[in-house]
Amino acid sequence: MNNKTFRRTIEELIAKVPLGRVTTYGDLAAMAGTPRAARLVGGIAHYGDPELPWHRLVNRHGRLASGYHGGRDAQAAHLANEGVECREHTVVNFEERRWRPNY
């Protein structure tokens, strides 16, 4: 069912991420059908819709991204605003906060 472009799928998934929950580039790419396209997710995020909750995207180590629009502080602030605790740009209880689609 991937008639849409990869970007479209990522945008759909990102929009489906529950509030107060976080996901990783690798997982997002994997659920999109390309587990090795983690970089794509980052790239798409850079070129994608600025209104989507990209701040819920973190790397495999649960750490916040580096080039987020506004800086990691802004991303951490958004996460904290949604109830996600962050310490030194790293998501607390990241493994538990990690959202996974019903695949």
Place this chain on the structure above:
DNA sequence: CGAGTGACCGCAA
């Protein structure tokens, strides 16, 4: 159409 790029991931020294 071709080449470069990237907010990553995993492994090696």
Place this chain on the structure above:
DNA sequence: ATTGCGGCCACTC
């Protein structure tokens, strides 16, 4: 423990 390198795929110009 830290640092460096390559691979990987789709997107943009």
